[in-house]
Amino acid sequence: MKDDNCIFCKLANGDIPTRSIYEDETFRVFLDAAPATKGHALIVPKDHAANLYELPDETAGKALILAKKMAAHMTEKLGCDGFNVVQNNGEIAGQTVFHFHMHLIPRYKDDANMNRFVWNPTSPSDEELDAVQGLLK
Numbered sequence: 001m002k003d004d005n006c007i008f009c010k011l012a013n014g015d016i017p018t019r020s021i022y023e024d025e026t027f028r029v030f031l032d033a034a035p036a037t038k039g040h041a042l043i044v045p046k047d048h049a050a051n052l053y054e055l056p057d058e059t060a061g062k063a064l065i066l067a068k069k070m071a072a073h074m075t076e077k078l079g080c081d082g083f084n085v086v087q088n089n090g091e092i093a094g095q096t097v098f099h100f101h102m103h104l105i106p107r108y109k110d111d112a113n114m115n116r117f118v119w120n121p122t123s124p125s126d127e128e129l130d131a132v133q134g135l136l137k
């Protein structure tokens, strides 16, 4: 289902032209308009889902398989030195477009975003880690 107010629904379905690099019946992959690095692209499902929580299981499975395929293709064509796959859910997590998407970000030695995708490690106690494990398992 498409959402008439969603820009990614329009881009993924070809209602608005975009720099598409791959398309199948479920997804379009197109270049990010404000790329972190050369080749930064987005995997976008054609059906609207706001985020990972809303994404159907079948689409979720296909998305990771497509990410693997695109990573191989883009690495071969671009000659990048590494690759980030990034997926944000919710404003606090950096999501700005509320239609599920996966970022495909080729990484290059000395690229301008060298430290961009790194978080600050913390040092919780064993008790704190045990409590989280107890909560989640």
Ligand code: 5GP
Pocket (backbone or CB within 6 Å): 007, 011, 018, 030, 031, 032, 033, 034, 035, 087, 088, 094, 095, 096, 097, 098
């Ligand atoms: P988010 O922050 O939601 O994870 O990522 C949204 C991404 O979509 C950003 O990297 C942004 O540059 C990209 N973006 C937003 N609007 C457009 C658009 O109209 N066209 C394209 N190609 N990319 C867009």
Ligand code: ZN
Pocket (backbone or CB within 6 Å): 002, 003, 006, 007, 008, 009, 010, 047, 048, 049, 098, 099
């Ligand atoms: Zn949408």
